[in-house]
Amino acid sequence: MESRELTLRYGTKVAINKVSLAIPERQVTALIGPSGCGKSTFLRSLNRMNDLIPSSNHTGTILLDGTSIHDRNVDVVDLRRRVGMVFQKSNPFPKTIFENVAYGLRVGGLKDKAEMAARVEKSLKGAALWDEVQDRLNDSALGLSGGQQQRLCIARAMAVEPEVLLMDEPASALDPIATAKIEELIHELKATYTIAIVTHNMQQAARVSDRTAFFYMGELVECGPTEQIFTNPHEKRTEDYVTGKFG
Numbered sequence: 001m002e003s004r005e006l007t008l009r010y011g012t013k014v015a016i017n018k019v020s021l022a023i024p025e026r027q028v029t030a031l032i033g034p035s036g037c038g039k040s041t042f043l044r045s046l047n048r049m050n051d052l053i054p055s056s057n058h059t060g061t062i063l064l065d066g067t068s069i070h071d072r073n074v075d076v077v078d079l080r081r082r083v084g085m086v087f088q089k090s091n092p093f094p095k096t097i098f099e100n101v102a103y104g105l106r107v108g109g110l111k112d113k114a115e116m117a118a119r120v121e122k123s124l125k126g127a128a129l130w131d132e133v134q135d136r137l138n139d140s141a142l143g144l145s146g147g148q149q150q151r152l153c154i155a156r157a158m159a160v161e162p163e164v165l166l167m168d169e170p171a172s173a174l175d176p177i178a179t180a181k182i183e184e185l186i187h188e189l190k191a192t193y194t195i196a197i198v199t200h201n202m203q204q205a206a207r208v209s210d211r212t213a214f215f216y217m218g219e220l221v222e223c224g225p226t227e228q229i230f231t232n233p234h235e236k237r238t239e240d241y242v243t244g245k246f247g
């Protein structure tokens with residue numbers, strides 16, 4: 001995916017300003033920066049979640065496989081299937097574990113029971129949750145721990161086989177062990193998916209990402225290989241932020 005000169009406003013307030021950023025295939029791109037700098041706005045614009053906020057409006061382009069996601073022929077539902085999203089706070093539906101994962105497939109019209117069961121199992125395995133839930137698929141998802149619920153949401157996002165996964169601080173509400181599991185999972189998922197992740201946690205960005213983009217006051221200050229951003233950034237503002245001098 002790629003944004004070109006993307007400016008997004010809420011009403012007249014500019015939240016991100018002329019951001020041009022490539023999110024390369026099968027890599028993890030971390031979006032970092034102080035609170036309010038526009039990371040989530042940028043992330044949400046990649047699958048047009050901002051369309052749901054009436055005051056938001058944009059200029060510039062976002063491309064997925066070379067086609068504008070705002071193209072007239074683009075079906076937003078299909079776009080969101082191709083570009084899935086996992087939120088900060090896990091948000092399982094008040095349904096069984098099985099039904100949470102099956103949901104998108106049912107909406108997509110899948111009726112075959114055997115195939116449904118196979119796809120649910122594959123997604124739960126892919127989200128490293130299968131071993132913990134295989135004996136309780138018909139229990140409520142709300143009975144899972146926070147970390148398990150978040151992996152369930154990742155399984156739900158994966159079930160419809162997206163190409164890109166957007167993650168908005170997916171581990172910020174989790175304890176260190178659950179966080180480590182999510183980070184391990186992200187590492188495995190990048191073999192199959194293109195991932196963009198917003199994180200406030202510098203160590204996490206350094207651990208999980210291949211590339212890091214530093215945002216400041218709505219602007220993309222710089223983006224590069226994660227190691228370079230953390231050890232040898234081009235911009236003073238990036239250095240100050242990654243070394244903890246502000247933010």
Ligand SMILES: Nc1ncnc2c1ncn2[C@@H]1O[C@H](COP(=O)(O)OP(=O)(O)OP(=O)(O)O)[C@@H](O)[C@H]1O
Nearest residue numbers: 010014015033034035036037038039040041042053
């Ligand atoms: N729905 C909205 N309506 C109006 N302004 C908004 C809305 N959402 C975000 N903003 C504003 O846009 C700017 C960017 O917000 P955004 O949430 O993208 O930043 P962020 O870097 O993700 O912050 P945080 O790290 O605190 O989540 C902020 O000034 C914020 O107040």
